[in-house]
Amino acid sequence: MSGKTVSLFIQCLVDTMFPETGEAMITVFDKLGIPYDYPTGQTCCGQPAFNSGYTRDAAAAARHFIDLFEDTEVIVCPSGSCVHMVRHHYPELFTDDPAMHSRALAIGAKTFEFTQYLVDELNITDVGAEYVGAVTYHDSCHLSRGLGIAAQPRVLLRNIRGLELIEMKDSDTCCGFGGTFSVNYPEISVAMADEKIDNILATGAGTVTGCDISCLMNILGRISRRQKDVKVRHIAQLLAGPTGGKA
Amino acid sequence: MNDYSKEAQKALASPRLQASLHTLQDRFGKGAMALWANMEDQEMRRRVKKSRLKNLEHLDILLAELARNVRARGGKVYFAETAQDAIDYTLKVARDNKVKRVVKGKSMISMEIGIDPALEEDGIEVVETDLGEYIIQLAGDKPSHIIAPCIHMDRKQIGQLFAEKLGMDYTDDPPTLTMAARKELREKLLSADMGLTGCNLACAETGHISLVSNEGNIRMATTMPPVHVALMGMERIVATLEEHRETVQLLTRGAALQKLSTYVSFTGGPSSADDPDGPKEFHLVIIDNGRAKILADPEFREVLACIRCGACLNICPVYGRIGGHAYNSSYCGPIGAVITPLLDGINKHADLCKGETLCGACKDICPVQIDLPRMLAALRQKLAYASDRWDTRQHNPAEAYGFTIWRLIITRKPLYRSLLKIGRLFQRVFIKKNNMISSMAGIASGWTDGRDLPPIAKKTFTELWEEKYRNRQAAAAPETEENQ
Numbered sequence: 001m002s003g004k005t006v007s008l009f010i011q012c013l014v015d016t017m018f019p020e021t022g023e024a025m026i027t028v029f030d031k032l033g034i035p036y037d038y039p040t041g042q043t044c045c046g047q048p049a050f051n052s053g054y055t056r057d058a059a060a061a062a063r064h065f066i067d068l069f070e071d072t073e074v075i076v077c078p079s080g081s082c083v084h085m086v087r088h089h090y091p092e093l094f095t096d097d098p099a100m101h102s103r104a105l106a107i108g109a110k111t112f113e114f115t116q117y118l119v120d121e122l123n124i125t126d127v128g129a130e131y132v133g134a135v136t137y138h139d140s141c142h143l144s145r146g147l148g149i150a151a152q153p154r155v156l157l158r159n160i161r162g163l164e165l166i167e168m169k170d171s172d173t174c175c176g177f178g179g180t181f182s183v184n185y186p187e188i189s190v191a192m193a194d195e196k197i198d199n200i201l202a203t204g205a206g207t208v209t210g211c212d213i214s215c216l217m218n219i220l221g222r223i224s225r226r227q228k229d230v231k232v233r234h235i236a237q238l239l240a241g242p243t244g245g246k247a
Numbered sequence: 248m249n250d251y252s253k254e255a256q257k258a259l260a261s262p263r264l265q266a267s268l269h270t271l272q273d274r275f276g277k278g279a280m281a282l283w284a285n286m287e288d289q290e291m292r293r294r295v296k297k298s299r300l301k302n303l304e305h306l307d308i309l310l311a312e313l314a315r316n317v318r319a320r321g322g323k324v325y326f327a328e329t330a331q332d333a334i335d336y337t338l339k340v341a342r343d344n345k346v347k348r349v350v351k352g353k354s355m356i357s358m359e360i361g362i363d364p365a366l367e368e369d370g371i372e373v374v375e376t377d378l379g380e381y382i383i384q385l386a387g388d389k390p391s392h393i394i395a396p397c398i399h400m401d402r403k404q405i406g407q408l409f410a411e412k413l414g415m416d417y418t419d420d421p422p423t424l425t426m427a428a429r430k431e432l433r434e435k436l437l438s439a440d441m442g443l444t445g446c447n448l449a450c451a452e453t454g455h456i457s458l459v460s461n462e463g464n465i466r467m468a469t470t471m472p473p474v475h476v477a478l479m480g481m482e483r484i485v486a487t488l489e490e491h492r493e494t495v496q497l498l499t500r501g502a503a504l505q506k507l508s509t510y511v512s513f514t515g516g517p518s519s520a521d522d523p524d525g526p527k528e529f530h531l532v533i534i535d536n537g538r539a540k541i542l543a544d545p546e547f548r549e550v551l552a553c554i555r556c557g558a559c560l561n562i563c564p565v566y567g568r569i570g571g572h573a574y575n576s577s578y579c580g581p582i583g584a585v586i587t588p589l590l591d592g593i594n595k596h597a598d599l600c601k602g603e604t605l606c607g608a609c610k611d612i613c614p615v616q617i618d619l620p621r622m623l624a625a626l627r628q629k630l631a632y633a634s635d636r637w638d639t640r641q642h643n644p645a646e647a648y649g650f651t652i653w654r655l656i657i658t659r660k661p662l663y664r665s666l667l668k669i670g671r672l673f674q675r676v677f678i679k680k681n682n683m684i685s686s687m688a689g690i691a692s693g694w695t696d697g698r699d700l701p702p703i704a705k706k707t708f709t710e711l712w713e714e715k716y717r718n719r720q721a722a723a724a725p726e727t728e729e730n731q
């Protein structure tokens with residue numbers, strides 16, 4: 001096991017709306033004996049600004065993040081899209097500033113998505129969790145296409161006792177979130193969410209999970225509006241087992 | 248509401264269109280992804296991409312070589328800087344040859360420059376000979392896919408259209424309909440004075456252009472009439488025949504999962520003594536119409552590597568819901584969302600720049616791996632901060648102001664935390680029994696009109712950390728300073 005202290009990079013949506021996901025991550029790390037800390041000055045990685053074209057504002061967020069996390073050993077985040085932002089877009093934001101550019105590259109190199117860190121860095125594929133029921137998994141875009149992470153969450157899920165993983169149709173098709181897209185073009189966004197939800201419902205699974213709260217929030221929001229009886233859980237919550245955050 | 252959203256709503260409300268789009272994407276989108284995954288030569292896509300980019304670097308030299316070789320064979324080459332130049336030239340050729348009827352091969356650039364209305368105004372009959380385009384023309388409609396233009400119509404509609412326009416008995420039997428179209432088109436093809444086509448690829452080394460088709464109409468349109476005018480986007484060129492071979496293969500695979508289309512027509516000049524078949528005159532119109540400007544900008548140059556296979560439409564989840572008409576352009580789908588603003592104005596097509604989720608599926612499926620999502624983000628940047636180079640003004644000052652405030656907040660954690668506390672107080676009235684917020688005002692209604700939103704948690708993770716976890720981790724790394 002790596003003796004590195006993990007610095008928790010808690011996505012703003014997790015911090016403000018889904019803190020149980022962060023706590024679930026802590027539960028898993030505790031169980032595995034992985035030390036961690038939490039730089040409390042962290043806020044948002046800057047993705048909303050970046051995706052909307054406001055690169056200067058995104059660069060301010062990037063500087064804030066880099067200053068805060070620079071001295072950490074390794075950074076782990078329960079959100080694929082935030083990791084993608086740090087790894088791939090932070091360096092792009094500083095192409096005219098060599099010093100910041102190399103700082104961004106260095107930060108990116110030690111930033112990992114949660115399941116990727118467990119499986120690829122620590123070689124952990126079974127965290128000893130239990131979750132009874134059928135679960136289907138949504139491949140979020142920046143995680144699966146941007147970071148190439150698709151096998152890692154699945155192996156972790158398959159090793160959860162009592163959990164039956166049922167693949168949905170088009171699991172890697174976008175859920176329609178897209179940041180500000182979801183409020184600027186709600187009809188398209190909701191239609192895409194509906195498509196995703198229909199595919200989820202078709203599996204008959206009682207729970208849908210994924211590695212990105214933003215997508216899960218979109219799916220949850222629409223499931224709740226359609227009053228469907230499917231639980232939406234971040235993968236950390238399933239991996240934390242019965243104690244993994246609130247229901 | 249903007250036109251993009253309005254058209255999108257119309258498309259979403261049509262079960263027929265939704266069904267066609269599903270069929271299209273399930274077959275061709277997934278098919279292309281499977282093709283790429285199973286292709287023996289996994290380097291091919293990268294190789295072709297590299298050659299496309301290399302050719303863009305030397306575009307001037309290649310175009311000169313192409314022109315030289317076409318002219319040597321007796322063809323005429325005209326460089327059109329603008330759409331109007333291309334139209335004027337083509338009209339002149341038509342007038343000089345007293346053309347009454349033009350038969351067309353499927354060509355997106357002809358729509359881009361708007362040549363049909365110009366010819367028609369001159370009293371010339373224009374007939375589309377690609378079956379899909381022919382149907383669109385009969386219906387007085389617009390194409391909604393760059394390869395399958397009438398994907399938004401089903402065979403019942405087409406049957407009704409044919410009954411009405413061709414005076415035949417109603418049928419929705421595809422072979423019968425195809426035969427009816429074939430009969431009509433054959434007459435037109437045999438009696439046309441001029442063939443007007445696009446150009447899938449030109450080859451500098453050999454001085455020819457090639458056109459792919461599955462119906463044989465292009466072969467007839469380029470050889471039967473006495474005059475052939477080919478309209479070519481100036482970026483559609485390869486250096487060598489070897490590059491041509493690979494590029495065409497990627498094109499037909501991406502477009503229709505075909506190793507090669509039924510027909511690939513090579514054309515490089517008028518007929519001659521030792522090559523008696525073909526037109527008496529051959530004109531190649533090489534069109535800039537905004538491409539040189541794209542070429543000059545390293546941020547967007549890559550988009551000129553596109554070979555217009557349409558594969559990105561077949562996987563895009565946005566196109567898959569809204570179809571092609573919402574894009575209000577000759578080019579729709581992900582490629583349309585990037586190229587249309589660049590050719591026709593970023594402000595004018597702001598909704599195309601902003602109306603995608605940046606999911607990245609288009610980049611994955613693109614035979615030449617064009618990073619369309621990156622360029623969409625770059626287009627948004629022009630809208631965010633304005634751009635002299637692209638003659639673009641700030642699109643939404645209120646949004647820009649919003650992000651300035653956002654920046655102030657997210658770089659100051661104490662402020663961020665205070666605002667969350669205030670938000671928590673305010674949200675109380677909105678929280679419903681299911682612990683969700685289901686209606687909000689202003690832009691936020693974009694979320695809650697169709698979805699619920701979880702409220703700000705009773706305690707944020709930061710607060711929980713301070714209360715429950717910080718001390719448990721006393722031995723761990725020292726706390727980082729809050730704020731900056």
Ligand code: SF4
Nearest residue numbers: 553554556557559613
């Ligand atoms: S961007 Fe790529 S996938 Fe889309 S039409 Fe062009 S070549 Fe085909």
